[in-house]
């Protein structure tokens with residue numbers, strides 16, 4: 238039997254969570270524009286975000302490019318449209334696969350990392366210690382991390398895209414004897430500003446979502462060490478879900494602009 | 498309740514007529530239905546070591562966190578060095594906090610930073626307070642007062658629990674506060690290390706002439722360090738007096754502490 242009260246409680250707590258997350262996000266924007274700015278820690282975090290996920294994003298991108306091309310090749314051959322490969326792969330990667338896959342990897346790698354780090358700082362009173370020593374922990378920990386995610390994600394997406402395209406080119410080169418020049422000429426012919434801009438804007442928002450969710454889960458962590466695990470875990474789940482919702486919204490918005 | 502009444506008299510005059518550095522009146526704090534503090538009163542006088550003793554979960558940490566503004570009390574007044582805490586804005590509160598050293602229950606060292614960076618952290622915003630002195634010499638001085646100058650470039654994880662507590666103590670001291678709050682300074686340490694920490698607390702008291710509020714449920718610690726004690730029971734200052742007075746009290750609830 239499904240308990241109605243139980244469902245109601247879940248719905249309530251879902252909306253409570255959404256509300257709390259929105260308040261946290263608006264606090265982030267308020268504090269981000271108020272001096273002093275923690276430059277050193279910001280650069281530090283940019284380095285961490287890049288360092289922690291670069292290899293993973295690179296390898297995954299490369300393999301996705303390879304596999305994607307190998308699998309779509311027979312179908313395109315059948316229709317005699319294999320020369321469309323570079324533009325097709327280029328569009329798919331840049332518009333959709335690159336940003337989403339990179340963001341998912343970062344949610345798993347960075348979102349959980351931030352959740353666990355801030356969570357353990359919360360339960361061991363390190364955040365309280367910052368507060369009493371005159372440093373605003375929200376600015377020092379949250380603002381820097383979220384900003385680092387926002388700035389680094391588009392960069393990582395770019396690198397992921399590039400490696401995916403390179404992987405795709407390798408397949409085409411080996412199987413269809415296409416030259417590097419020809420392949421990438423076709424890719425860039427197919428891509429327009431209208432493809433690059435939305436996916437870059439989208440990547441900024443993905444970065445924001447990953448950073449905010451990770452920080453929110455960690456910053457309000459409770460229940461000791463168990464809570465730290467929960468914070469890291471739910472950070473990944475919530476961030477991933479949010480990424481798909483944002484992606485859907487981005488596609489709808491882009492679509493409206495195309496129609497104009 | 499008799500114990501509490503006799504104590505009121507002593508605290509209103511104050512030992513040797515010394516000035517109050519911290520004054521808590523009728524402090525109340527509850528979490529949902531859980532009434533933790535229920536009208537707690539306390540005075541801390543210049544230069545004394547006051548021990549507040551209470552069972553685990555009796556609200557000692559909640560009380561001390563209200564004092565540094567990490568928690569907002571539901572009602573009551575907290576006066577630190579003559580300033581009413583609830584009337585302060587953020588910058589004023591931060592300035593006042595430089596006069597208060599806080600030793601956290603689990604040391605709370607920043608585990609992603611070296612010992613040096615841990616000690617630098619309070620100086621980031623308040624270097625002016627110690628007269629623009631060279632940061633490095635301040636850090637060394639603070640570390641030397643806890644006898645750990647050689648750990649400067651180690652990470653907290655490379656230190657033993659006792660050493661971590663001492664580094665945390667150095668960090669609490671670095672801005673030369675007038676008041677030091679200790680949240681269970683000996684918890685989680687073996688008896689010998691605990692004795693070392695207590696000895697250090699006494700040395701620091703002699704050297705810097707601070708006023709200390711020590712929260713503990715460790716009777717040995719209380720006996721050695723306290724000039725005066727308050728027992729926190731059921732959210733109020735249940736009894737007050739010297740260690741000798743309280744440990745020979747006839748009151749049931751007081752005696753339970755010294756068994």
Ligand SMILES: Nc1ncnc2c1ncn2[C@@H]1O[C@H](COP(=O)(O)OP(=O)(O)O)[C@@H](O)[C@H]1O
Pocket residue numbers: 528531533551552553554555556557558559560
């Ligand atoms: N942030 C909080 N939210 C809810 N309850 C709390 C919170 N902090 C402390 N409490 C409750 O207050 C009581 C006293 O806690 P605390 O002051 O930590 O005890 P102790 O005397 O051992 O330091 C406990 O029952 C605890 O559950």
Ligand SMILES: [Mg+2]
Pocket residue numbers: 557558559602680681
């Ligand atoms: Mg406690």
